[in-house]
Structure formats: structure tokens, C-alpha cells
Amino acid sequence: MQRHTIAVLVNDQPGVLTRVANLFGQRGFNIDSITVGATEEKGLSRMIISTGGSDQEINQLMKQLIKLIDCLSVTNLSENQMVSRELALIKVNAAPNQLVELNGIVEPFRATIVDIGPSSLIVQVTGDSEKIDALVTLLEPYGIAELTRTGSLAMARSIVAVPASVE
Structure with missing residues (x-):
């Protein structure tokens, strides 16, 4: 399908x-x-x-x-070609001493830690579904307390004219 x-x-x-x-x-x-x-x-x-x-x-x-x-x-x-993005908020069970370690995981995904509590933190990430799935997989060993995702937002790509060769 x-x-x-x-x-x-x-x-x-x-x-x-x-x-x-x-x-x-x-x-x-x-x-x-x-x-x-x-x-x-x-x-x-x-x-x-x-x-x-x-x-x-x-x-x-x-x-x-x-x-x-x-x-x-x-x-x-x-x-046709399109741009598609989702937003996810992921609450991860984590102690404050794991902040540096978790930041190292989320940073390559261009995700951000938007809230820090005594026993958990919330990560915000945007991107395509595969990117979000990959980050969730990496965060699962820490324990995901809560996960919420938007549906996919999408828009057709603009057709870009290729400029003539410049001399």
C-alpha cells in the first residue's frame, strides 16, 4: 500500500x-x-x-x-515533490546529571530541550517522520514518559527555473 x-x-x-x-x-x-x-x-x-x-x-x-x-x-x-514536516514533543525520564549526554543525542537532530524538571526533560523536534522516528528510537533507552506528535504538514515544492549559463 x-x-x-x-x-x-x-x-x-x-x-x-x-x-x-x-x-x-x-x-x-x-x-x-x-x-x-x-x-x-x-x-x-x-x-x-x-x-x-x-x-x-x-x-x-x-x-x-x-x-x-x-x-x-x-x-x-x-x-510531485513536496516538503513535509512534523513536530514532536518527547518527555524523557532523565536526571539532571544526564543533561549533557542527552543534549549530545538531540543536537545532531537540530532538536532542542525546551523544559527540564527534577526527573524528566522535554525535547522538541521538527522534521520528516523518519527523522522523528530515529530520535525516538535513540531516546527510548532512557525511558519515554510521554510522546505527542502533530500530523504531517506538507506543501508542494516550488518549481525552480534553472538559470542559463553565465558567461
Whole structure:
């Protein structure tokens, strides 16, 4: 099963998220992650939904989505190059004397320690899913007390024109 990232532009109205989620459930699709937020245009929201399915199944799902009230556009971001990021907060069981050691683990991931307590600390990391998974794996031996992740945010890459040779 292929992973797909779908962007759905919707009117910012009560019930839209429910209708979209219900459509996925009725069609037998699992939503791996869903992130909803404001857009550059007032009154509109963008949903970024990660799911699995064949290209044919996703195309059919997208046709059903666009028929929903308040859905203005549906784009399969996975069809082209895209930038995708997640945010995770990870509470790690750690004593203050382990701070230097843990900082050495999180630093290469460009993660930061955002809170330190007497028996734990919280690490903040952004990046693609694989990066976050790798950091979680390295922190597991210390004991992860709590983990929360956003859904994937994604945007199609801009097409960059290659400049003519400079002489």
C-alpha cells in the first residue's frame, strides 16, 4: 500500500472536519494523520491528510472529497515533490546529571530541550517522520514518559527555473 498526502482546501465552517473524516471511514480508509489550520485567505482552512491506498483508490477518494459541501479543492501532494514536516514533543525520564549526554543525542537532530524538571526533560523536534522516528528510537533507552506528535504538514515544492549559463 502506498502512502499519500492529500491537501484539502475547505471553508472554515463547523462540521467540515466531521464530514471529511466520515467519508474516509465510509470508504474504508484509515487516516494516518490529519492536520487542519488557517490558510493565507481568511475564512479558509487547509487539511493535510496522510493515508494509504493505491493510486486508483486515492483518485476515487479525491473525487468523493471534492463533492462534499465546503470542499473547494483537493490535491494529491504525493504526485510531485513536496516538503513535509512534523513536530514532536518527547518527555524523557532523565536526571539532571544526564543533561549533557542527552543534549549530545538531540543536537545532531537540530532538536532542542525546551523544559527540564527534577526527573524528566522535554525535547522538541521538527522534521520528516523518519527523522522523528530515529530520535525516538535513540531516546527510548532512557525511558519515554510521554510522546505527542502533530500530523504531517506538507506543501508542494516550488518549481525552480534553472538559470542559463553565465558567461
